[in-house]
Amino acid sequence: MIRLEHVSKSYRTSTRPALDDVTVAVGKGEFAFLIGPSGSGKSTLLRLLLREEVASRGDVYVADLNVGKLSQRRIPQLRQRVGCVFQDFRLLANKTVFENVAFALEVIGKPRHTIRKVVPEVLELVSLEGKADRMPHELSGGEQQRVAIARAFVNRPLVLLADEPTGNLDRDISHEIMLLLERINRTGTTVLMATHDHTIVDSMRRRVVELHLGQVIRDESRGVYGVSR
């Protein structure tokens, strides 16, 4: 589902490449953690998958799309297949929970009757069915992240990317978010989550890909955060 082949990414402002000859693949329906300290290249890898950046060398594939070679016009096709969630939620402050989730469908031109049907379903999935009319500032951090996940998932993407989704949340809430991501994973969605939250990684016992200075230094199918920390 996700495949990187000898991918390097250098920025003009830095002498060291952010990613250095990375080859990694994540299969359909898999759940994988991408771990490593700040600056190890986790976010760069996610940005490549979203075509926010283009690799300096190597090929990036998401499903059947060669991401680096997509024309500007076809980038939306990629992003409609890849949902993403961030540490800072990125909700629209002037829209309700319902509107925030519906926005993701409106902007890709989904008809209104579909939106009215699908949005409540996904809100139920993230256990926010009673809060559709709330504004984001009326919600707790955990609830806001659940809205963000609902928005990322509402279009049923093939892949869900999560960049430090629990970074702003305390331990219990983080655990709830992880349960939710697991539930989404069980629907067949590939989940790739960048994190440096060792408690979560250790408790989940899922695949772990560790980056260090832009290189993959470990790839275990049922890993823990590790002792190198």
Add this chain to the structure above:
Amino acid sequence: MRASFVFSEVVTGLRRNVTMTVAMILTTAISLGLLGGGLLVVRTIDRMQQDYYQRVETVVYLSADISANDPGCTSSTCSALRGQLESAPGVQTVIFESRQAAFARFQRIFQGQPELLQLARPEALPASLRVQLSDPARFPSIAKAFTGRPGVDRVTDQGEYLRQLFRALDGLRNATFVIALIQALAALLLISNTIQISAFTRRAEVGVMRLTGASRWYTQLPFLLEAVVAGVVGGVLAIVGLIVGKVAFVDRVLAGVFEAAIVPRIGYGDIFSVAPILLLVGAVVAALTGYLTLRLYVRT
């Protein structure tokens, strides 16, 4: 594409930056108004030119001898000149004006200035052959052929005075266009700026749109339409401004000039024939500015 969604985004955008929007619309309106004014001046000048050149004459002034002794153009010199003029190419009519007739016309023209009339004597005015040309541009060949001939004092072309007048009016028109152009530049910069601010204030929405796979058109059309709305509203205001300017200013100040048919009257028809040009220019220029701004400054 859902029109209602794009439309609501446009309205939100215009409302959020209301001061910038107003500035953008007003500058566009003034610029288009000046453009419209310039176009109206051009139309008026064109009409005046047609009108005036039809009326102007080439005048062959006759010598003092003929003026004094030949009140009916019956002498061989005078009638020969007349005959040659009549058969010259491009000549429509030739009318003889005797010294007495010239003096009578002089008295008519200056009837408001009795002191001038008292001083004037018929002897000071020459008799003339007044020639109407089918094409004013033929004057040089007539002048060349008849200047210096026996019985001819000099050949003059009233069109020369008109050309001076129209040079002045052309200057007025060009000045209007230059101001319109400078103003248009300000309008373009303002439109560009407003779109950038609009895109900045909505960067969160745009960010989400990009990440959820909205197409470029979906993301950028609202901004583009904002610019077009401003351009069209500016155009409408410019047209209203021209109408108000006509009723409140031109019609009053130039009432006498219109009455005397010196300058043709500017009618509503003229304004309405300029109106579509203003609307089109407003919309197209705003759209192009918007498009370029989005290309250059806003990430997709």
